[in-house]
Amino acid sequence: MFCSPQIVATRPAIRSGGFTPTTLDAASVSNATLSNGNLTATRSNTSTGGAQSISYKSAGRFYFEVTVGASHGSTDTIGIMASTYGYFPLINGNTGAGSGIWLSNGNIMNNGGNVGNIGAANAGGSIIRVAHDAVAGKAWYALNGGSWDNNGTHDPATNAGGITLIAAQYAPVVAFSQYGSPTVGDNLTANFGAAAFVYAVPSGFTAGWSA
16 A cells, blocks of 8 residues: 655755765655655555656766665665666565665565675664675665674675676666564654765765766
8 A cells, every 4th residue: 555655855965976866755655654855764564665766877887875764674774776676676585686685684686585684774863885796787785884794805886796797777776675573763864975074985976866
């Protein structure tokens, strides 16, 4: 069941140099509300829900961060999804062109399979770092200041390691699970480049995800 999209979406900020960061898309929202310039998604009931950006990338290298306000669903997720799938396969652990982090246990999910672990990331204030190389078809994830993919040899700046993706175009998603102890008010806030990042952007990557 989808909640009604916001009628008026906040215009993304334009950074110096002509960079316009994306936001979460009001038309994509289900069982959640958007605020904070369409960067914060807040769970409105205990069914599966979330939101995604409509800015799909097939070229370029991009970095963004998502801060956990509160998360209680066992497969609440931060990640990227291909345009034809949305975030439901990623939450449910089903095969589908999606990659991301299950916050409760830190599992790195890709195309329905567990391909690594960065440690439990559902504590309030946790920051998930995401680097996506659309040309190489890879993604890297890190929790707070930890190693990429919790592996000291992985580095998006040198194309070392990373998660190999199965589709050509991906966009950011934040999603709430129906499993575990889903709690109304759980929330996730994305930074796609409208504000300064907490952690260093990998060399060669755009500081944000453009609209």
